Amino acid sequence: MKTDNIKKFTYGTPYSTGAVVKEIPVSEGTPDRFTYDKETETFSAPLKKADNIYGLGETVRGINKRGWLYISNNSDNPHHEETTNSLYASQNFLLVDDGRECYGIFIDNPGRVEFDLGYTDPDKMSISIPDNDTSFYVIEGESPVDVVRSFRQLIGKSYVPPVWAFGYGQSRWGYKCADDIRTVEEKYRELGIPLDMIYMDIDYMQDFKDFTVNPERFPDFENFVSEMKSKGIRLIPIIDAGVRIEKGYDVYEEGVEKGYFCKKENGDNLVAAVWPGKVHFPDFLNSAAREWFGDKYKVLTDIGIEGFWNDMNEPAIFYTEDHLNEVFAELKDYENKELDIWGFFQFTDLLMSISNNPEDYRRFFHDFDGVKVRHDKVHNLYGFYMTRSAGEAFRRNVPDKDILMFSRASYTGMHRYGGVWTGDNISWWSHLLLNIHQMPSLSMTGFIYSGADIGGFGGNTTEDLMMRWIEFGIFTPLFRNHAALGTREQELYQFKRTDDFKNLIELRYALIPYIRDSFMKAVNEDSMYMKPLSFEYREDERCREIEDQLLVGDSIMVAPVYEQNKTGRNVYLPEKMKMIRFRSFSDYDEEVLEKGDHYIKAELNEVLVFIRPGKELPLAKPARHVDEIDIENLVVLY
Numbered sequence: 001m002k003t004d005n006i007k008k009f010t011y012g013t014p015y016s017t018g019a020v021v022k023e024i025p026v027s028e029g030t031p032d033r034f035t036y037d038k039e040t041e042t043f044s045a046p047l048k049k050a051d052n053i054y055g056l057g058e059t060v061r062g063i064n065k066r067g068w069l070y071i072s073n074n075s076d077n078p079h080h081e082e083t084t085n086s087l088y089a090s091q092n093f094l095l096v097d098d099g100r101e102c103y104g105i106f107i108d109n110p111g112r113v114e115f116d117l118g119y120t121d122p123d124k125m126s127i128s129i130p131d132n133d134t135s136f137y138v139i140e141g142e143s144p145v146d147v148v149r150s151f152r153q154l155i156g157k158s159y160v161p162p163v164w165a166f167g168y169g170q171s172r173w174g175y176k177c178a179d180d181i182r183t184v185e186e187k188y189r190e191l192g193i194p195l196d197m198i199y200m201d202i203d204y205m206q207d208f209k210d211f212t213v214n215p216e217r218f219p220d221f222e223n224f225v226s227e228m229k230s231k232g233i234r235l236i237p238i239i240d241a242g243v244r245i246e247k248g249y250d251v252y253e254e255g256v257e258k259g260y261f262c263k264k265e266n267g268d269n270l271v272a273a274v275w276p277g278k279v280h281f282p283d284f285l286n287s288a289a290r291e292w293f294g295d296k297y298k299v300l301t302d303i304g305i306e307g308f309w310n311d312m313n314e315p316a317i318f319y320t321e322d323h324l325n326e327v328f329a330e331l332k333d334y335e336n337k338e339l340d341i342w343g344f345f346q347f348t349d350l351l352m353s354i355s356n357n358p359e360d361y362r363r364f365f366h367d368f369d370g371v372k373v374r375h376d377k378v379h380n381l382y383g384f385y386m387t388r389s390a391g392e393a394f395r396r397n398v399p400d401k402d403i404l405m406f407s408r409a410s411y412t413g414m415h416r417y418g419g420v421w422t423g424d425n426i427s428w429w430s431h432l433l434l435n436i437h438q439m440p441s442l443s444m445t446g447f448i449y450s451g452a453d454i455g456g457f458g459g460n461t462t463e464d465l466m467m468r469w470i471e472f473g474i475f476t477p478l479f480r481n482h483a484a485l486g487t488r489e490q491e492l493y494q495f496k497r498t499d500d501f502k503n504l505i506e507l508r509y510a511l512i513p514y515i516r517d518s519f520m521k522a523v524n525e526d527s528m529y530m531k532p533l534s535f536e537y538r539e540d541e542r543c544r545e546i547e548d549q550l551l552v553g554d555s556i557m558v559a560p561v562y563e564q565n566k567t568g569r570n571v572y573l574p575e576k577m578k579m580i581r582f583r584s585f586s587d588y589d590e591e592v593l594e595k596g597d598h599y600i601k602a603e604l605n606e607v608l609v610f611i612r613p614g615k616e617l618p619l620a621k622p623a624r625h626v627d628e629i630d631i632e633n634l635v636v637l638y
C-alpha cells in the first residue's frame with residue numbers, strides 16, 4: 001500500500017482510537033491548504049466556488065455536504081430533520097472536489113468536532129475541535145475514487161456479514177412472544193414473500209436485561225431458535241448498552257465486582273436510566289471489560305443465534321440519577337410561582353434537559369486501558385467499542401461462523417467489526433431521500449453493510465411510501481423493515497398490494513448475486529458499493545449536482561422515485577444506457593436511452609435500473625431464502 005500521498009499532523013496528545021490500521025509518520029507544520037487558529041482550535045481552508053464536499057458518513061442533508069454545520073457528537077435523535085447537526089454516528093472524513101482536483105481529510109478525534117462547511121462563511125470551511133488532541137490526516141489523490149481508496153486502506157477492511165444477511169429482514173418493536181414471531185413467519189410464507197431474518201427487539205428480554213430471555217413469553221428459547229431456523233429464519237436479537245441494576249442479575253453483579261462499569265469522579269458507578277430503568281454503562285474502552293462483555297454474547301450464540309444489533313450505544317441517556325435529583329431540587333423553586341413567559345421557557349428547558357444532557361456526558365469516566373478519561377472526550381468511541389467487544393468475541397468464541405452484527409452508534413474503525421443502521425428515522429418521504437443520500441457517504445467511510453429502517457421507524461407509514469422505500473432498499477446491503485411500538489403495523493402482509501411487494505422482494509433475491517459480488521468488490525478493493533455519479537463521470541458537469549441517482553456496483557445506476565403520488569421522474573443519463581423497468585425479476589421492459597435528460601414513467605410497483613454500456617446485470621431465480629438461491633444459473637441482462 002502506498003502511503004506517501006497521506007500526511008499526518010498531530011495536536012496535543014491524540015488518543016489511540018483504533019480508527020486507523022497504518023502508521024503514518026508525523027509531518028511538521030499545518031495541514032496543507034489549512035490555517036490553524038490555536039485560540040479557537042479551528043482549522044480553516046478556503047472553498048472555491050466549484051468545490052463539492054463529500055463524506056461524513058451518516059449525517060443529514062445532501063450528498064454534497066457544503067452549506068451546513070455538522071457536529072460529530074453521537075446523539076440519539078429520533079426526530080432528526082434538515083436542521084439537525086448531529087446524528088447517531090461520527091465519521092470525520094471529508095473529500096473536497098472541484099471536479100478536477102480533490103483531496104481528503106480525516107480528523108481522528110473521538111470527542112466533539114464541528115464541521116462548518118460554508119455555513120458561517122459560504123467561501124470557507126472551518127473545523128473546530130474544542131479538545132484538540134487530534135491526528136489530522138490529509139489524503140491526496142487523482143480522483144475521488146483514488147482518495148477514498150487511500151482513506152480506506154488507512155482504516156482497514158470493512159466488515160463482511162454472512163451471506164444470508166443479504167436477505168430481507170422483518171423487525172418491529174413490539175413482537176412480545178414466540179407466537180407473534182411465528183405469525184410473522186407464517187404470513188410471509190403464506191404469501192410466498194422471501195424472508196431470512198426476524199429481528200427481536202427489547203421485548204424478548206426479561207425486564208430489558210441484556211443476555212436474558214423472558215421464559216414466559218419465550219419458553220424453551222433454544223428450541224424456538226431451531227424451530228425458526230428449520231423454517232429458514234434466523235432470529236436476530238437486540239443488545240443494549242446499559243446493564244440493568246438488579247441484585248442477583250449476573251451481568252450486573254459481575255460488572256460491579258470486577259469494576260467494569262463507567263465511574264463518576266468519586267469512584268461510584270454512574271447510575272443512568274434507559275429502557276431497563278436504572279443501569280450502569282459497561283466501560284467498553286477498557287479492554288478487560290470489553291472482553292468480559294463480549295463473552296456474554298456466547299449465552300446466545302451457544303443456542304444457535306447468529307446475529308445481533310447493538311443499540312442505545314451513543315450511549316443514549318434518558319436521565320442520570322444525579323441530574324434528575326438536581327432537576328427535582330430546582331423544580332421546588334417553581335412551585336406556586338407565577339411564571340412569566342421567560343420563566344415558563346426556563347421551566348420547560350429544565351424539563352427538556354433531562355435526557356441526553358451534555359453535562360451528564362461529563363459526569364463519568366473511562367479506564368481507557370490504564371488512563372482515566374472523561375467520557376465526553378472520547379464520547380464517539382462508545383458504540384464503536386461496544387461493537388468491537390462483540391466482534392472480537394465472535395472471532396474468539398465462534399471462529400467458524402460469520403456473525404451478523406450492526407450497530408446504531410459508530411465511529412471510523414467500527415466498520416471493521418460491524419455495519420450500521422441509520423437509527424430512528426420517521427415514515428417521511430424526506431427520510432427516504434435522506435437514506436438515498438446517506439448510502440454513498442456510508443460506503444465512502446467503510447460502512448458498507450448499512451441501511452435504514454425501511455418504511456420508517458417513527459410515525460405511521462403508508463403503502464406507497466413502503467413500496468417506494470422497498471424499491472430503493474432492494475439495493476442497500478442491509479435490507480430491514482423496522483418500526484416503533486405504537487405505530488401502524490408495516491409488515492408487508494399488512495398492506496393491500498401484497499403481490500407487488502412479493503415481486504419486489506423477489507427482485508431483491510434475484511439481485512443478490514450481483515449485490516453480494518459488488519459488496520465483496522467494495523470490501524476487497526477498498527472501493528464504494530454505492531457512488532454518486534460525479535465520482536465516475538468526472539468530465540460531466542451535470543453529474544456534480546445529481547443527488548437522487550446512484551451507481552450501485554460497477555454495472556448499474558438506480559433512480560428511485562421518492563415523492564408521493566408520482567408515477568415517474570426525471571433521470572439524467574451521463575451516457576447511453578439500457579433502462580430496465582422491473583415489475584418483477586421476470587417481468588420488465590427494456591429500452592436503450594441516449595445520454596441526456598429523460599422523463600421516465602415508473603408506476604408505484606416499478607423499479608428503474610440502468611445498465612451501463614458494456615456491463616452486465618446477472619439475475620438469479622429468486623428463492624424463499626438466500627441459501628436456496630441457485631447462483632449457477634443466472635440470466636444476464638446487458
Ligand code: GLC
Nearest residue numbers: 173201202311408423424484
Ligand atoms: C431504539 C432503537 C430502535 C428500537 C427501540 C427499542 O429507539 O433505535 O430501533 O426499536 O430503541 O428497543
